[in-house]
Amino acid sequence: MFDFLGVLVLAALAALFGWVATRAWRARNAILKWVGGVLSGLFVLIFSLLLVLMLVGFYRLNRNYNASHPAPDIAVAMTAENIARGEKFANFCAGCHSPNQQLPLSGQNFLDPAEGGPPAGTLYAPNLTPAGEIAEWSDGEILRAIREGVHKSGRSLLIMPSEVFRNLSDADAQAVVAYLRSQPAAGERSPDTRFNAVGAVLVTTIFPAFTVQPHITQPIIAPLEGPTAEYGEYLISVLACRVCHGGNLAGGQGGAFGPPAGPNLTAIVPQWSEDEFVTFFRTGVDTTGRNIDPEVMPWKEFSDFATDDDLKALYAYLHGLAPIEAPAD
Numbered sequence: 094m095f096d097f098l099g100v101l102v103l104a105a106l107a108a109l110f111g112w113v114a115t116r117a118w119r120a121r122n123a124i125l126k127w128v129g130g131v132l133s134g135l136f137v138l139i140f141s142l143l144l145v146l147m148l149v150g151f152y153r154l155n156r157n158y159n160a161s162h163p164a165p166d167i168a169v170a171m172t173a174e175n176i177a178r179g180e181k182f183a184n185f186c187a188g189c190h191s192p193n194q195q196l197p198l199s200g201q202n203f204l205d206p207a208e209g210g211p212p213a214g215t216l217y218a219p220n221l222t223p224a225g226e227i228a229e230w231s232d233g234e235i236l237r238a239i240r241e242g243v244h245k246s247g248r249s250l251l252i253m254p255s256e257v258f259r260n261l262s263d264a265d266a267q268a269v270v271a272y273l274r275s276q277p278a279a280g281e282r283s284p285d286t287r288f289n290a291v292g293a294v295l296v297t298t299i300f301p302a303f304t305v306q307p308h309i310t311q312p313i314i315a316p317l318e319g320p321t322a323e324y325g326e327y328l329i330s331v332l333a334c335r336v337c338h339g340g341n342l343a344g345g346q347g348g349a350f351g352p353p354a355g356p357n358l359t360a361i362v363p364q365w366s367e368d369e370f371v372t373f374f375r376t377g378v379d380t381t382g383r384n385i386d387p388e389v390m391p392w393k394e395f396s397d398f399a400t401d402d403d404l405k406a407l408y409a410y411l412h413g414l415a416p417i418e419a420p421a422d
Contacts, residue, residue: 162308251304
């Protein structure tokens with residue numbers, strides 16, 4: 094993707110104000126010389142900086158990782174067990190890949206002007222049913238996209254939580270692929286991602302969109318399922334808990350382009366009983382009787398995903414953490 098017109102416009106503006114600055118400095122009138130020269134020079138710097146940021150952005154948007162991130166040569170087993178397991182995890186994908194946050198994963202527009210999106214180009218959470226482009230991908234390419242954030246073309250995916258999904262075990266990641274393959278086709282193929290000049294500048298400066306992760310070279314095996322702290326730690330790592338609650342689960346920071354700041358779980362959960370913890374995720378009501386907004390804390394998604402043993406595993410791990418006073422960095 095490359096916005097030739099945007100690059101040419103910025104280059105032309107930088108050149109134009111450079112010419113104006115040169116003319117101003119040659120003027121005999123002191124006011125014209127200094128005011129015109131300084132202002133024109135300032136615009137030269139601004140447009141030149143934007144041009145550099147834009148070119149860096151387009152380089153990053155088009156960088157090819159195929160050589161350093163080869164897709165695994167694997168065929169996923171399309172068993173009923175795999176498909177059912179994959180559907181559990183796929184429900185968490187609906188927040189981005191569905192217009193109504195429900196299955197099917199037919200995609201949605203992240204930059205819809207009607208929703209107030211910036212004029213940055215085209216960016217869709219793509220259709221992940223067989224009606225979308227993944228019908229043309231190998232199983233290995235889908236696995237790589239999920240856990241390493243690399244598109245079939247080799248470019249980095251954008252706004253894809255691969256830093257979380259890279260923790261999925263080989264078995265669970267393959268189960269997700271099996272489910273995606275098994276869905277009935279729904280909707281239409283999503284438009285390709287095409288950022289314009291504005292988008293290229295944004296992803297270079299204030300919009301953390303690139304999500305490519307280090308290449309996975311070793312098998313990833315999950316602990317045995319059960320209400321244990323070991324399995325709870327695994328679930329914490331793959332269910333994006335640290336995205337909101339911080340790397341050490343002692344509270345997130347939030348931000349204009351980030352998730353909400355989750356509270357300190359190392360201080361809260363040790364005060365709850367196991368039954369209170371499970372009840373919270375089933376009802377969305379905490380121990381004080383407060384109803385928690387599911388848009389802020391997606392307890393409904395966790396409840397749909399988790400068995401009682403899953404929730405007990407989460408509790409076992411969180412309850413065993415030493416309380417931390419300071420928020421996460």
